[in-house]
Amino acid sequence: MKDNMYYSTGEFAKRARVSIRTIRYYDKQGILKPSFINESGYRYYTDSDFGKLQKILTLKYLGFSLDEIMDITGNNNDQNYVKQSFQLQLKLVQKKIDELQLIEQSIKDTSKIFDEHQTIDWNKVIDLIHITNMEKDLIKQYRNSVNVDIRISLHKNYSNNPIGWFRWIFLNFLLKPNEDILEIGCGNGELWRVNKEFLPKGCTLLLSDISVGMINDAKKNLINFGDTINFQVFDCHEIPAPDKSFDHVIGNHMLFYLKDREKAFHEIIRVLKEDRYFYCSTYGKDHMKEIEQLVKEFDSRIALSDINLYEIFGLENGKEELLRYFSEVEELRYNDYLIVDKEQAIIDYILSCHGNQHEFLKDRYTEFSDFIKKKLHKTGTLKITKNAGIFRCRK
Numbered sequence: 564m565k566d567n568m569y570y571s572t573g574e575f576a577k578r579a580r581v582s583i584r585t586i587r588y589y590d591k592q593g594i595l596k597p598s599f600i601n602e603s604g605y606r607y608y609t610d611s612d613f614g615k616l617q618k619i620l621t622l623k624y625l626g627f628s629l630d631e632i633m634d635i636t637g638n639n640n641d642q643n644y645v646k647q648s649f650q651l652q653l654k655l656v657q658k659k660i661d662e663l664q665l666i667e668q669s670i671k672d673t674s675k676i677f678d679e680h681q682t683i684d685w686n687k688v689i690d691l692i693h694i695t696n697m698e699k700d701l702i703k704q705y706r707n708s709v710n711v712d713i714r715i716s717l718h719k720n721y722s723n724n725p726i727g728w729f730r731w732i733f734l735n736f737l738l739k740p741n742e743d744i745l746e747i748g749c750g751n752g753e754l755w756r757v758n759k760e761f762l763p764k765g766c767t768l769l770l771s772d773i774s775v776g777m778i779n780d781a782k783k784n785l786i787n788f789g790d791t792i793n794f795q796v797f798d799c800h801e802i803p804a805p806d807k808s809f810d811h812v813i814g815n816h817m818l819f820y821l822k823d824r825e826k827a828f829h830e831i832i833r834v835l836k837e838d839r840y841f842y843c844s845t846y847g848k849d850h851m852k853e854i855e856q857l858v859k860e861f862d863s864r865i866a867l868s869d870i871n872l873y874e875i876f877g878l879e880n881g882k883e884e885l886l887r888y889f890s891e892v893e894e895l896r897y898n899d900y901l902i903v904d905k906e907q908a909i910i911d912y913i914l915s916c917h918g919n920q921h922e923f924l925k926d927r928y929t930e931f932s933d934f935i936k937k938k939l940h941k942t943g944t945l946k947i948t949k950n951a952g953i954f955r956c957r958k
Contacts (some may be wrong), residue, residue: 571605589619720908732842742810744813747771767793799814800830811840824876832888845873847877865919865923897952906935
């Protein structure tokens with residue numbers, strides 16, 4: 564048995580320096596299943612399982628719940644999994660360090676004021692509370708950003724259209740030199756990383772997002788932009804800018820998340836200059852429909868989204884809503900589809916969605932993986948419909 568690098572539960576726990584109880588608990592919860600169970604029911608783990616355990620322990624240390632750990636880790640035996648595991652852990656640790664450094668500096672500043680004046684600057688204390696609370700947002704944001712990265716990767720690697728999504732969007736902006744541009748909900752800044760060399764001369768960018776973590780990611784991704792770009796954390800329901808400040812406002816796949824679109828539209832119109840443009844992207848009801856059909860075939864109870872975002876604001880209903888606020892609205896469709904030939908890419912995408920799939924796949928990941936493999940082996944590839952586009956709106 565040991566010649567094949569298998570370890571009993573006790574040996575595995577000892578080598579990992581955790582309790583047998585911990586290993587059994589993760590097994591029972593479906594987070595870390597043994598790689599092999601013999602006829603007598605004895606459970607054995609392999610070297611690759613150490614990578615999975617390391618990821619679980621790191622995520623637990625960083626404050627993730629068991630459900631969140633299940634969301635992130637899934638259950639696969641791909642060798643690339645261990646490598647990705649450590650890359651994700653490193654990113655999390657780096658973000659944690661950034662947050663702790665902010666907390667450390669705030670504590671030092673507050674203590675210094677007290678030492679000098681024997682009084683507390685309560686504004687500093689409020690700032691400290693705010694920074695400390697960012698850690699909760701960090702965990703939530705990081706999980707979301709990992710899932711977003713997985714979905715972007717699928718489109719990037721398997722799209723049929725040689726003009727990528729972010730490049731196509733940019734080509735439909737009516738930008739001129741020396742204009743002021745605002746993006747709301749900028750995420751990690753990928754739109755501008757892809758199109759940096761095409762930005763007209765003299766243009767200035769203000770990238771905003773409600774998430775501190777996303778803004779930090781955007782800053783790192785766009786570090787070479789120089790003085791042409793600024794970053795700000797704010798909610799687009801209240802844009803901290805004077806009237807008629809921008810020639811263009813951009814919202815990429817984010818309007819369906821807003822609590823009050825009417826208020827946001829009024830703010831966008833307020834900060835737009837006369838006769839200038841607002842661009843917003845979304846998708847329609849057939850977008851990625853084959854993925855949904857695939858999971859439904861495996862288990863009809865699975866829904867990859869709690870709600871259909873396209874029903875809130877999509878290609879089928881968005882134009883009608885926008886015409887209440889803008890004088891002209893032009894709908895532009897992105898012509899593309901996916902041809903996927905790797906089962907793991909499909910599985911990762913499904914696991915990254917925000918639906919109830921983990922509830923029904925919790926103890927069936929191996930069965931589900933085999934189901935996807937057989938489907939793909941039968942057809943060779945999976946063609947996936949894309950139904951996305953933008954609305955170009957003139958004030």
